[in-house]
Amino acid sequence: MNYFVLVGILIVVAGFALRLNPLLVVAVAAIATGLIAGKPLLAVVAAFGKAFNDSRIVTIIYILLPVIGLLERYGLQQRARTLIGGMRRATTGRLLVAYLLFRQVFASFGLTSVAGHAQTVRPLVAPMAEAAAEKQHPDIDEAGRERVKAMAAATDNVGNFFGEDIFLAVGSILLIVGFLGQNGIRVEPLQLSVYAIPTAVLAFLIHSARLLWMDRRLSSPSPSDGEGERPKGGGGVAGEAATTPLHQASPGPPTHVSHGEELS
Amino acid sequence: MIGLQPLYGLTGAVFAAFALLSVGDRTNRKRFGNAAFWGLIAISFFFGDLLGDLGNGFLVLALVALAGFGALGRGQPPTTSAEEKAESSRRRGNALFLPALVIPVTALLGTLFLKNSGWIEPKQVTLVSLGAGVLLALAVGYAWLRPPALAPLQEGRRLMDSVGWAAILPQMLAALGAVFALAGVGDVVGGIAGRILPEGSLFAAVAVYALGMAVFTMIMGNAFAAFPVMTGAVALPILIRGFHGDPAAICAIGMLAGFCGTLMTPMAANFNIVPAALLDLKDRNAVVKAQVATAIPLLACNVLLIYFLGF
Numbered sequence: 001m002n003y004f005v006l007v008g009i010l011i012v013v014a015g016f017a018l019r020l021n022p023l024l025v026v027a028v029a030a031i032a033t034g035l036i037a038g039k040p041l042l043a044v045v046a047a048f049g050k051a052f053n054d055s056r057i058v059t060i061i062y063i064l065l066p067v068i069g070l071l072e073r074y075g076l077q078q079r080a081r082t083l084i085g086g087m088r089r090a091t092t093g094r095l096l097v098a099y100l101l102f103r104q105v106f107a108s109f110g111l112t113s114v115a116g117h118a119q120t121v122r123p124l125v126a127p128m129a130e131a132a133a134e135k136q137h138p139d140i141d142e143a144g145r146e147r148v149k150a151m152a153a154a155t156d157n158v159g160n161f162f163g164e165d166i167f168l169a170v171g172s173i174l175l176i177v178g179f180l181g182q183n184g185i186r187v188e189p190l191q192l193s194v195y196a197i198p199t200a201v202l203a204f205l206i207h208s209a210r211l212l213w214m215d216r217r218l219s220s221p222s223p224s225d226g227e228g229e230r231p232k233g234g235g236g237v238a239g240e241a242a243t244t245p246l247h248q249a250s251p252g253p254p255t256h257v258s259h260g261e262e263l264s
Numbered sequence: 265m266i267g268l269q270p271l272y273g274l275t276g277a278v279f280a281a282f283a284l285l286s287v288g289d290r291t292n293r294k295r296f297g298n299a300a301f302w303g304l305i306a307i308s309f310f311f312g313d314l315l316g317d318l319g320n321g322f323l324v325l326a327l328v329a330l331a332g333f334g335a336l337g338r339g340q341p342p343t344t345s346a347e348e349k350a351e352s353s354r355r356r357g358n359a360l361f362l363p364a365l366v367i368p369v370t371a372l373l374g375t376l377f378l379k380n381s382g383w384i385e386p387k388q389v390t391l392v393s394l395g396a397g398v399l400l401a402l403a404v405g406y407a408w409l410r411p412p413a414l415a416p417l418q419e420g421r422r423l424m425d426s427v428g429w430a431a432i433l434p435q436m437l438a439a440l441g442a443v444f445a446l447a448g449v450g451d452v453v454g455g456i457a458g459r460i461l462p463e464g465s466l467f468a469a470v471a472v473y474a475l476g477m478a479v480f481t482m483i484m485g486n487a488f489a490a491f492p493v494m495t496g497a498v499a500l501p502i503l504i505r506g507f508h509g510d511p512a513a514i515c516a517i518g519m520l521a522g523f524c525g526t527l528m529t530p531m532a533a534n535f536n537i538v539p540a541a542l543l544d545l546k547d548r549n550a551v552v553k554a555q556v557a558t559a560i561p562l563l564a565c566n567v568l569l570i571y572f573l574g575f
Binding site: 033037053059064075077162188 | 343356421515
């Protein structure tokens with residue numbers, strides 16, 4: 001056995017790690033592997049060309065773009081945002097569970113691009129989740145806010161990844177069809193997408209459980225608070241603003257004093 | 265009988281339109297690069313079977329060169345204003361989602377009812393129905409929305425340009441997997457794995473595949489890149505040929521095991537680092553940290569799913 005053919009794998013790993021253009025990395029890895037296996041250069045180029053041609057099925061997904069683009073011209077994204085904006089925002093966790101379901105269902109119908117970090121998480125989901133968290137836990141600190149916002153982004157990823165594979169015409173499904181076809185095994189895209197369903201359901205259950213757990217932690221007063229049931233809202237903030245200058249009485253530079261006001 | 269050829273023709277026509285419309289787009293400084301890239305893909309879909317293996321090889325190298333030297337830019341086709349979009353969205357409501365739903369519904373119905381009709385090659389019925397669904401959705405869109413004639417292609421080009429050269433990465437990776445197979449990479453890794461794995465332990469082999477998919481995805485930042493490597497090395501020789509598992513279940517869930525890896529790596533910058541920046545998070549790895557506790561139990565579930573559904 002020729003162990004040096006593994007160099008191709010190393011080239012892919014190193015090339016991706018170095019952030020080189022992935023197409024370049026893949027082509028170099030393919031040609032290096034063929035040469036090491038003892039084939040002449042032109043034969044390797046021909047073999048790669050044949051494999052590329054036989055894998056065209058993977059790239060047919062882009063025939064969907066004119067349809068998606070046309071609908072976007074008439075406000076598809078705005079519509080998706082309206083739907084999300086109308087979600088009930090009783091608690092952070094429940095809001096994000098609803099968004100997770102929305103994201104998974106829409107992705108499974110091939111509508112992955114109606115939502116996303118730039119389209120929906122930053123303008124809508126993260127601020128809505130943050131606002132709900134403030135209601136549940138009025139003296140939430142900066143770290144708490146960060147956790148809520150990060151969880152909003154995480155929820156988008158989980159919903160996207162574990163919804164899209166239920167749709168037939170997605171890159172990963174057709175990559176599997178193409179790869180297995182190259183190796184003499186025929187599978188139907190529909191078979192593959194059916195096998196994506198159990199993982200999609202489990203992803204929903206696991207991530208939802210975490211979101212609802214986060215709700216419980218947000219609603220229960222954190223142990224560091226100590227004061228327990230002091231009046232919420234203005235009273236708490238005023239109290240903190242009053243104590244801050246005292247803490248930093250003599251050594252604190254004046255800029256730190258204003259920190260207390262940022263809370264209100 | 266209708267096979268893949270008409271579908272390839274349709275795809276070629278869409279890419280040819282992207283190429284031609286790119287030429288005339290003066291908003292894109294690199295418009296000829298875009299036109300060449302989409303044009304070569306159109307040629308591949310129209311004439312790939314006539315070019316010969318070496319011809320296809322040079323076509324791929326030309327695509328790689330265009331991408332590698334940064335020859336692609338981003339066009340800004342004419343589109344509606346934000347106000348027009350908002351107004352249309354208000355007026356048309358959730359019905360805007362329906363034309364998009366036509367596509368998967370047609371694909372599903374075609375698969376269920378046209379398989380033995382004699383019109384369509386039974387093995388390709390899903391993808392042929394999908395192509396029909398796209399045409400049907402476009403027809404619905406034209407009839408209902410009455411867009412300018414070229415609008416779907418121009419809007420499609422806008423989306424295509426935003427994908428850029430990454431559009432052919434999955435196809436390139438599938439081809440890489442084929443070259444690996446030709447060179448015997450799978451045999452070598454399979455041989456090593458065979459020596460390490462406990463003799464005849466199916467569960468250990470499944471776990472190595474699923475965890476390997478996740479770990480390789482974490483290293484490369486991309487489940488698509490990990491898939492041909494790990495599947496060629498472990499799934500094909502050991503799970504499918506050795507233990508006679510179901511290739512559809514093993515590969516579909518194996519890919520999802522890779523997605524669990526995507527959730528846990530800063531290398532997947534688009535999903536994990538860019539949103540942290542978009543949300544002004546102080547910790548650039550905050551999104552990864554929020555995802556780990558979902559990814560690990562889900563990965564364990566995927567190991568069990570492959571073990572129980574694949575065999």
